[in-house]
Amino acid sequence: MTTRLFRVFPWLPDAQTPDRPGHPLYVSPTQGAGRIDGPDRYRVLYASTSEVGAIGERFGDLEEWSDAMFVVPSLVGGTRALAEYSLDDPLLDLDDAKALLDRELRPSRVVTRDRGTTQRWARAIFDEGRWAGVSWWSFWNPDWVSCGTWAVDRLELVSVAPLADRIDAVHEVRDVLARPWRERR
Numbered sequence: 001m002t003t004r005l006f007r008v009f010p011w012l013p014d015a016q017t018p019d020r021p022g023h024p025l026y027v028s029p030t031q032g033a034g035r036i037d038g039p040d041r042y043r044v045l046y047a048s049t050s051e052v053g054a055i056g057e058r059f060g061d062l063e064e065w066s067d068a069m070f071v072v073p074s075l076v077g078g079t080r081a082l083a084e085y086s087l088d089d090p091l092l093d094l095d096d097a098k099a100l101l102d103r104e105l106r107p108s109r110v111v112t113r114d115r116g117t118t119q120r121w122a123r124a125i126f127d128e129g130r131w132a133g134v135s136w137w138s139f140w141n142p143d144w145v146s147c148g149t150w151a152v153d154r155l156e157l158v159s160v161a162p163l164a165d166r167i168d169a170v171h172e173v174r175d176v177l178a179r180p181w182r183e184r185r
Contacts, residue, residue, distance in 0.1 A: 003091060005048065005049060011024065031043060053144030055082070056141060057144070057146055063179070085155040090130070091134055141176060
């Protein structure tokens with residue numbers, strides 16, 4: 001079964017290889033603080049199964065939204081973009097009660113903000129050798145599915161679009177999260 005994944009990322013159209021910042025498959029070598037990170041064992045690309053989920057995960061913490069969100073000040077010439085990927089390998093669905101029972105994992109431990117806890121269960125799932133990553137419900141909206149895949153080398157890039165070109169999806173998420181939009185002056 002093919003899974004479609006979406007990710008908002010800082011894009012440099014000239015970044016030609018995944019080891020370069022600004023490439024759609026780039027994962028920072030300093031990764032380590034994320035929910036399922038295991039930098040000594042694997043890299044993780046975080047995504048969502050929907051455009052709106054990816055946008056919500058990236059900008060949910062912002063109190064006020066504007067088109068300034070599309071700019072990446074730390075990446076000269078960079079802009080935020082929405083990438084779509086396909087993955088043919090299975091993700092473990094942590095919104096499935098049997099998957100949790102099989103691992104003696106409580107739902108609260110899936111979404112806890114204690115990264116030591118989440119990284120421990122992620123390593124155990126990685127060690128099963130059966131999964132390309134995991135999926136769980138979004139903190140921002142449980143209808144959105146968040147994912148982390150350690151099978152970054154098996155992701156197929158489908159498309160990339162500047163986030164400004166997906167403004168309708170941005171405003172859809174903004175409405176769901178009840179964030180005000182500020183026009184730049």
